[in-house]
Amino acid sequence: MHTKAIRLSKNGGPEVLEYVDVEVGEPGPGEARVRQHAIGVNFIDVYFRTGLYPMPLPSGLGQEGAGVVEAVGEGVSHVKPGDRVAYAGRPNGAYSQLRVMPADILVKLPDDISYETAAAGMLQGMTVWYLFNRTHQLKAGETVLFHAAAGGVGLIACQWARAIGANLIGTAGSNEKVELAKAHGAAHVINYNTEDIVQRVMEITNGAKVPVVYDSVGKDTFTRSLDCLQPLGLMVSFGNSSGAVPPFSLGELASRGSLFITRPSLGAYVATRTELEAAAGDLFQMISSGKVKIEVNQRFALADAAQAHIALESRKTTGSTVLLP
Template sequence: MAEKTGAIVINEAGGPDVLTWQQLSLDAPKAGEVTLRHTAIGLNFIDTYHRTGLYPMPMPGVPGLEAAGVVEAVGDGVSSFKVGDRVAYPAGPIGAYAECRNFLAAKLVKLPDAVSDEDAAALMLKACTVEYLIFRTYAVKVGDTVLFHAAAGGVGLIACQWLSALGVTVIGTVGSDEKAELARANGCHHTINYAREDFTNRVMEITNGEGVPVVYDSVGKDTFMGSLNVLKRRGTLATFGNATGPVEPFSPGLLAQKGSLFVTRPTLMDYTATREELELCTGRVFDAIREGHIKADINQRFALRDAADAHRALEARATTGQTLLIP
């Protein structure tokens, strides 16, 4: 007989009010799966894209892409995990906003003793995003100067910490003086408050007119053209989010006019598509935590049932660092 688990369910795309608490049936794990009891669930901006329909998800469905928990049952053919193992996942499949769920063992990683459940849930998706951006989308070098938008956000703070530890100079945009102070405290060398400063002019001032080899941009529409304008010849714009809305269509000829630029729209799912890539990515993250290069900055916790309130806070830019949902 199937057990029951509480979960946040979306029946139709919309605002935070579409996030409803329901009891769902939970079957025994199938071959290749384990049953997880979540202990902490990460909140990410991509969750709001799924909720609004910007990134369509199956409906009715359960949102959420990352969590940490404990293995409670193991399906046939699973030998890499056992009941009681502490585990986490950074990139779905979608369905993390639940007390318990069945999950593919191939998409799961064990947590080292040095990494707590809350730190894993707070860091995994965001830190794995930073990993692929700075090691694989554009591999930074010691002495590079880079621009990272939304430097005081969940991804931004981790990026500032990690890049600084790697000997990279970070220019970060923020929306307030308080967020500028937070970004600097996490390793950002130059902060630009785009509420009152033109970031393109400031970046060129900071770099003595040279620009930067790479811009990491999760803001989207409002910063896209400015980001292109601060790139060096053959520079790379990694646009990995749409906080202000999707980027408007543009002609590839624009990239030639501005210096043979590269633009990419990477996703964590594509950078962790194989078991080898997942282990490379999470291994680097765990090493960075152990070495003190990155740390969780959990500034908000909401009960899982209150996921709608968490979404409202996130979209109102009222959060800093990482936010957890606690089952």
């Protein structure tokens, strides 16, 4: 059967994204065919499009979506036709009306959570889940620094930290974004275009600095992030929206007080079915309870995926962005 999808045959700017007809067949062993109702747009999609993260071409794009199972292949028992499902993870190919995909990344979607909420929240929400539960166990009363606090991951992190009772110091690039992060639960927000991040962190913490920095910005913030850490502090570098972190000397960690550093990604934390169910279950519970609201602030037609990328890369977006097939 025919369906519409976004494909790219070469790396480059948003213009390489093509809206084309593709053929979708029956699911093979371990696969499911899903008719999508909403598709998440994330910065990782930009990295694959530009070639920062290499992938074989031609290819689809996108790692997150929600919809209804139409058919399942041999050996698939955890979902069945008619089930509402959501997913986040490889392989790329979410930018499509219909797709045949590995069934092992699908989780059942509770009835009280919409397709848009799930498509916008799975990747970003499970990212916050592992950052605050696995990479570092965030505790009530703890003060941490979180860059890009008004972005998709950031707004979820602000709310999640508030629910835990932790003090999240956010950074953002405009006064509007500062207010947005505060409204979502950040204890303090630093405007990195008008304020010195390290100096403000010193002031907020009375010179103590923070035990953990969560940094998805990369190149532009890396050194300042290290400078905000207490001795034995943890640098969590989980993205690079400003570009990849350049090579650095391990001595930089020693001179700042025996710092730890990790470069995590979601896949390693939800590698088993048990881990995936736990992560998604905790996320759905946070959403259903009202403690975390997924803010879908931008919607684009699937055909306009290139426009969604332009908006994301120009830092014009807040919260989450979805494509509607």
